[in-house]
Amino acid sequence: MVLYLRELARNRKSFIIWTIALLLSDVLMMFFFPTVYDQSKSFNEILRQFPEALASALKLNVLNFGDVLNYFAYVFQYIILFSGIFAMMFGAGALSREEDEKTVEFLMAKPVTRNYIVSAKLLAVLTYLVLFNIIMAAGNFIAFEAVKKESYSVNLLLTVIAGNFLAQVTFAATGFLISVFVVKSKSVLSVSLGVVLGTYFLSIAAGISDKLENLKYLTPFEYVSPAVLVTDGRIEVVYLIIMVCVILLSTALTYSFYNRKNITA
């Protein structure tokens, strides 16, 4: 409990900054919806003229800008990228920061097991991810109510947010595992950005060409693509299984490797 609370306190500032930044960009974009709605006919027209590969890569082909959920799905594609970065950096930073700043000696001289350390930090990251998604859900709900022209399905909105949450946990869990081996804050930052941006581009590549279609299994951005979710209404089972497996496996390996690690900071 001591370490859990400390982790929350330590990351509070950066959590607040990330959340405000992403919430504001999201909600501000949503407030453009009435304008987009008025011109949605010509908008959709223009989009139809995009090269097909580009349109499908950016998921523009399935979206109807006259619909608030569809418009949200378009906006949220970008939000989801940054919330992935945020999750990955929180996950990868939790354990590695103690080593990078050499405070790990202090911590490990306390009467705590390594399992306790990993658990407390996992829980703190998870807490912030839950909190982040609750805030995003609430913020978007308010924005939806303010800008909607017709009724919409709140469930679909929540499905997109749930998808975002799952992708975030997947990134955070992967980040935890990586941070057992990569501890320098600069490397942690570049690896985190590399993984998230890399998988984001994979999802674009998967949309561009049929030959690359199988890449979609490698990228969480494809699993929880907002455009797909608002159209299909659910996350595909196979993707759910992949994410749950990655999360469980990364977490288990993090415990296992961290317990055996030589702390030589």
Add this chain to the structure above:
Amino acid sequence: MSVIEISNLTKYYGKSRGIEGVNLQVEEGEIFGFIGPNGAGKSTTIRTLLAFIYPTSGNAKIFGMDCFRDSARIKKNIGYIPSEVNYYEDMKVKDLLNYSAKFYKKDCSGRIAELSEVFELDMNKRIDALSYGNKKKVAIIQALLHEPKLLILDEPTGGLDPLMQNKFFDILREENRKGVTIFFSSHILSEVQKLCDRVAIIKDGRILKVEEIEKLRSNKYKKIKVEFRNGDSIEDFNLPNIVNASMKNRVAEFLYGGQINEMIRKLSQYEIENLWIEEPSLEEIFMHYYEKEVR
């Protein structure tokens, strides 16, 4: 009862040597010095005891419990001062001490107040604004606040001014009187001599010798340097207790461990240009032990 029991402890970092076949026993209530030059394996030994790193082979026990399996339980009663102090930069001194105290599930506020008084530490300063010596004071208080039964100190005096060092030693003696066992690692012989009952000397990852400090004190070596006027040589001295002798031009250098009077009588028989009698550096004493070991 042995508080620390290390048997055949070996640690390799990949191929490079940490420690090799270390055997040590520290008894309850003693102040045990652990001395050796930099890179000898002092910190490796301590880090293994605290389960920061795992040994390549061998095992270690503290309070009769396994250092690796029961590490968390053992640490309830350990206070540790690292050689390099690194704390959370967003914390003030009092934040860090309170945070540290929370891990022990007992009220340490009285102890914190008392110790910060002794060390004249400003509790409201941010940690990253502290000087090296002041950070060390935080580390000392942090190690003592939960009244541990065993103190593990890795070169704890670095950065402390002589006044604070004395206060620190007084506190250590007082803790020791209360029954606290102290494992004191240092590369400074004089501070170990001041404080410890027994001392282990480590070099190149191996324990060279475990000796009672009284003995070390009694065969105290002096470093003597003599410049002869004529072509004399110390070969002719024919005195016991001369080690590490070397002769360059007309200057002889050696360590002398016998009665100083005998040496002076001997020296008076020669024509001498110059004479220096100094405390040997630790390194030279090590060399002495080291050479004995090789022979």
